[in-house]
Amino acid sequence: MLYSIKQMAQMSGVSTRTLRYYDEIHLLKPTKTNEAGYRFYSTVEVDRLQQILFYRELNFKLSDIQRILSSESQSIQSILHTHYDALVEERNHIDSLIEAVEHTIAYHKGEIEMSNEEKFAAFKKKRIEENENKFGEEIREKYGEEAVEEANQSWMGMSEESYKEMQEIESELIERLKQFNQQKNQQKEDAKQIVMLHKKWLQYTWSTYSSEAHKSLADMYIADERFTQYYDEKAGVGAAQLLRDSILAYA
Amino acid sequence: MLYSIKQMAQMSGVSTRTLRYYDEIHLLKPTKTNEAGYRFYSTVEVDRLQQILFYRELNFKLSDIQRILSSESQSIQSILHTHYDALVEERNHIDSLIEAVEHTIAYHKGEIEMSNEEKFAAFKKKRIEENENKFGEEIREKYGEEAVEEANQSWMGMSEESYKEMQEIESELIERLKQFNQQKNQQKEDAKQIVMLHKKWLQYTWSTYSSEAHKSLADMYIADERFTQYYDEKAGVGAAQLLRDSILAYA
DNA sequence: AATAAAGGTTTACGTTGCGTAAAGGTCAAG
DNA sequence: CTTGACCTTTACGCAACGTAAACCTTTATT
Known part of the structure; x- marks a missing residue:
């Protein structure tokens, strides 16, 4: 069973542009192409795409996903941990931003009369x-x-x-x-x-x-x-x- | 007292490229320019830059900063609130991502033996x-x-x-x-x-x-x-x- | 005054992950 | 044989600069 690029896109909920882009950056290649250049995907690629999308939702960069999908669990571990740390740091950063914006809002309201x-x-x-x-x-x-x-x-x-x-x-x-x-x-x-x-x-x-x-x-x-x-x-x-x-x- | 672009950059800790960019997008213009095109900044611009950097650290987009610095407190309020909401949402999103990555890590460790x-x-x-x-x-x-x-x-x-x-x-x-x-x-x-x-x-x-x-x-x-x-x-x-x-x- | 060093200018490509045309082939159906 | 529907490549746009190239000005030194 081969899927056209549009079918593939509909099944996974991404755009055809995205699939062409993933092809371009060698993240996800079609199993075969037509004489006319049409791309065709098999179930193998469907599964791979699912994995890609899984990691993408976790905010991984495509280059990291690339590495994850083509490496042993050893380096996957380290990538995951690095990403985890980055996320935690980002959350802390955002927390402080939220606080700062709260202050700024209060200040603009005139609620905080600076002594x-x-x-x-x-x-x-x-x-x-x-x-x-x-x-x-x-x-x-x-x-x-x-x-x-x-x-x-x-x-x-x-x-x-x-x-x-x-x-x-x-x-x-x-x-x-x-x-x-x-x-x-x-x-x-x-x-x-x-x-x-x-x-x-x-x-x-x-x-x-x-x-x-x-x-x-x-x-x-x-x-x-x-x-x-x-x-x-x-x-x-x-x-x-x-x-x-x-x-x-x-x- | 006029500052050259480099002095301005050193004082505020940004790059000269940034200052030229801010000039280009009309966010921060020098008070005057030389016949040779050299940019010169006065203390007015120093202060404005401080403000810009303040909002920039709060993750505001430059276009928003533009609007904030040239508008009445009325619309500043709404911009701040919008931004605040966006930040909160982002934090929640990151929180869920963190959780998901934790699960993924545990899964890869084999700690979670999926039944x-x-x-x-x-x-x-x-x-x-x-x-x-x-x-x-x-x-x-x-x-x-x-x-x-x-x-x-x-x-x-x-x-x-x-x-x-x-x-x-x-x-x-x-x-x-x-x-x-x-x-x-x-x-x-x-x-x-x-x-x-x-x-x-x-x-x-x-x-x-x-x-x-x-x-x-x-x-x-x-x-x-x-x-x-x-x-x-x-x-x-x-x-x-x-x-x-x-x-x-x-x- | 000539020259070197430091600093300035514009122009433009690279980054990330696609969205969005534009211009033009290919394929199944009527 | 002609529509459409679908496909292709090419390429600009976005955000906020970093970086480099090519070249001009100002300042310091000889």
């Missing part, structure tokens, strides 16, 4: 993520995992008040740097002050301060254009260079 | 599915939902013994049909016997037998090439036609 602290915490978290993406890799290489972790921890632990202080210190630092940058006769004392301010600012997140690390950081300021741009824009062109030199001299 | 009855049940289930795909629609139209349901039920309720009897009856039917088909002088009595056997065979699954339905079914035998092929192959060319005529005459 100031929560907003601040979210803000800090965002900053850390940004910094991680910006410099995380380089900094970890230079100062090690723990230093970075510690810095992030102290960031997250920082109160809104401390943050304001830190901001103010930075403002002063920049103001001084600006003036210093415009001076004709630059005073040693001014440079020292600036370095002090910068140190103070750093220590808000960098509990294990050392002058070595400070100098090393200063080098990065120049090496990385993003630092340079930041200070040059805020305190005038050359400010980053000036800050670096000052740190190297007086840290 | 004969279970095997038989699985076999019957498979037959029904095949039949549903083959003829389900047509038969439902002709005989109604209940008739089909009932037939399937009696199928599923059938014991292995009954099934063997049924098989034997079919064997005899086919044997008789074959001989009848080869006879020169076909005897009325032989035809009647054949119809009887077919009726008996039918009644294993068709508890509400009527000669009307039997005749109607006979017409289908000829109309559907799959029936025709089946009987012609088993009992010789012309057997299907013969069976039909007999049924019409003596049912």
Whole structure:
């Protein structure tokens, strides 16, 4: 008993396109073909197709099904387990997504009035993520995992008040740097002050301060254009260079 | 402060390709472009990108994100809810998949020694599915939902013994049909016997037998090439036609 | 100022599993 | 001999980019 492609499709509930595709990728070949190229399937292929569809419903990729159907139970086992693990992980992922969407919905409803602290915490978290993406890799290489972790921890632990202080210190630092940058006769004392301010600012997140690390950081300021741009824009062109030199001299 | 595409990418942790793609689909355009075509982004785009990534992590499609970011909270609500429902459904689906894969694993381990009855049940289930795909629609139209349901039920309720009897009856039917088909002088009595056997065979699954339905079914035998092929192959060319005529005459 | 290195651009194919035409042969039936 | 019904191959479309090719700009270095 031979089935035409359409009969085969109707019997199994798939499209003829699917059968041609499976032929194309060598997943399921017809027993024979016509002189005209017509495909014909026997009961052997019907059974194989049933198996394919079984695994397909379990979300297996066709390439995996391919391997399953042409391998010993040994590797079938491992494929099944791998797939199982992937499914479990996916479920966990979706679970967390569901939770997150629930929160988002509640937030949009206005049901969750974010408190100031929560907003601040979210803000800090965002900053850390940004910094991680910006410099995380380089900094970890230079100062090690723990230093970075510690810095992030102290960031997250920082109160809104401390943050304001830190901001103010930075403002002063920049103001001084600006003036210093415009001076004709630059005073040693001014440079020292600036370095002090910068140190103070750093220590808000960098509990294990050392002058070595400070100098090393200063080098990065120049090496990385993003630092340079930041200070040059805020305190005038050359400010980053000036800050670096000052740190190297007086840290 | 303007960011180059690479800076933007590093800050947010996406690839430059992604940013170009988002530009291409009008999801995130740079604030300005160079004479040379270089893209530059401002903090506005940084924030928008953050939002995009937020929703992207929740598995939203980019087209949905597009709509979310450019619509009032009214439609945001509905998009969120739709997405939420989809996620829940997906989780349920995955849960069932996990269960199924567990079973499959156990089966492959040989832990589940399928009893004969279970095997038989699985076999019957498979037959029904095949039949549903083959003829389900047509038969439902002709005989109604209940008739089909009932037939399937009696199928599923059938014991292995009954099934063997049924098989034997079919064997005899086919044997008789074959001989009848080869006879020169076909005897009325032989035809009647054949119809009887077919009726008996039918009644294993068709508890509400009527000669009307039997005749109607006979017409289908000829109309559907799959029936025709089946009987012609088993009992010789012309057997299907013969069976039909007999049924019409003596049912 | 010339050159190398780094970064930018567009174009386009590959991925997964088919759906959906388009253009054109083949086969059984009237 | 002509319909239809069914078959074939070819090929674009989808989602969200990864990857590579070929080539132009900007920045850094000599």
